[in-house]
Amino acid sequence: MGAQLRVYRQKIKTAQTTKKITRAMELISASRIQRAQARVAASTPYSNAITRAVSAVASYSNVAHVLTTEPERVDRAAIVIFTSDRGLAGAFNSQVLREAEELTELLKSQGKSVDYFLVGRKSVGYFSFRRRDYERSWIGGTDSPVFETAKEISDAVLEAFLRDAADGGVDEIHIVYNRMVSRMTQVPVVTRLLPLEVVESDEAPSDKQEVFPLYEFEPDAETVLDGLLPVYIESRIYNAMLQSSAAKHAATQKAMKSASDNADKLITDYTRLANNARQSEITQQISEIVGGADALSSAK
């Protein structure tokens, strides 16, 4: 067999093996998307209920709570970045990191310094490769997030938020994560988590600030808000993690599908080239034989 042909055959084999892997990964993430989406859907009643309750306290009472009031000066902000543990998901991680960088630029231009909380091995890798500092990181379990991790993250974030600015506490918390719009599109989303931007109810009680609709709080509005807001942050972070994992599976599926398609195309191309090489080898052999026979007969 000619050298050229052997090289082509080898390349076809390589493409075929790669295709087997990418096809398997595509199927795996396709099956996981559904489960991830189901988990997002299952956690929706919880976050809906909490959001409703938080806006009820915010609009039916006049407590000034540390978590809802806008500080006068913001020196430090925290960004929580949700990436995945593994790559092979197209632009999934890079787009969320790019969004985080843009947010950092924006915050720095407002004179704030930025602390990072990282979720997922990819963001940790990104930061340590650039030798940049981060506050805390959580690795592992981004494929199927559990509530305990969300609680841990929100505890750490709230602790930083409640610490005094002089002790390195932060005054603002932003989260950056991928949201799954559909199987084909995942968009990075930036949200400010704290201080809360509670959407006020439609009718603004402008002239009668003191009178609130009948709403009973037990024990009182402030305690309820105290108990409610950490839960709210937890549920938002948990939701971001679930969204991010669903988006990751969708992104992987998309990336692996195009990888399999590319492998298919490579196989076709190399098969053509291999056929060409084989044909030209045969042609050459025939012409050698014919030439040899000619030489023999003319030598007689």
Added chain:
Amino acid sequence: MAALNVSVVSADQEVWSGEATMVVARTVEGEIGILPGHEPMLAILAGGEVRVTLPGGEKITANAEDGFLSVHSNAVQVVASRAELA
């Protein structure tokens, strides 16, 4: 009499939802019973069981931990990071 629309929700799923005639829960200030037509309310739950009486008279109980209870126009929501039917 109008019925209460009750849902018991935990962080990762809706544990139970349906109609009921009465809900009894333990808040940080003591036990509270809610009947249809209760005023809007938001309360922090002390860990413990929530008893729901169904229109047929049967009772179901659920365990809720670290949660709160909200009542708004006959819709009762028991929300807890961990909740399960007992």
